Amino acid sequence: MLSAAPAANAAPDQSVSQAAVARPAATAAKPVPASDLGVLALSCPSGMLCVWPNTDGSSGRCTWVNADNDWRVTPVVCSWTSSQRVKAIVNNGTSTTYDGVCLYQGANYSNAQVWVAQGYGLTDATGWTLRSHRWVRPTDPC
Secondary structure (H helix, E strand, O other): OEEEOOOOOOOOOOOOOOEOOOOOOOEOEOOEEHHHHHHHOOOOOOOOEEEEOOOOOOOOOEEEOOOEOOOOOOOOOOHHHHOOOEEEEEEOOOOOOOOEEEEEEEHHHEEEEEEEEOOEEEEEEEEEOOOEEEEEOOOOOO
16 A cells, blocks of 8 residues: 655655655655645645546546545546546645545455545556545554
8 A cells, every 4th residue: 555644754844755654554655745736737625635547637637525435426426437547646635633545446445555644645657546535533544
């Protein structure tokens, strides 16, 4: 599972280029603070999780404010995920209850793939096959 968050020793105003997070089965990631995502043209409204089928944010953005156990059915349908991989993720959540969001390959939160801290985003040209997500508390595993 890939994780994205600030390094423990990074100053709050520093741009973090590499970090690892103490989440179960976490590996190194290259997160970008959400405030720096403007240079990548990835715009995500406050309080939302956003995903794109591209790394430049040029089209196809899907957004959520709540957990969703299946992106291919209502209330929020992100239909392109049935045929395309997610190549950009931004967690612009603002809840003080949750510190991140877990994203899963399968419906109903099965097969955790990525954890992204609040205020951070990830891009990857290869991307991830994703279908569900949920917000998690600091002590919750994905």
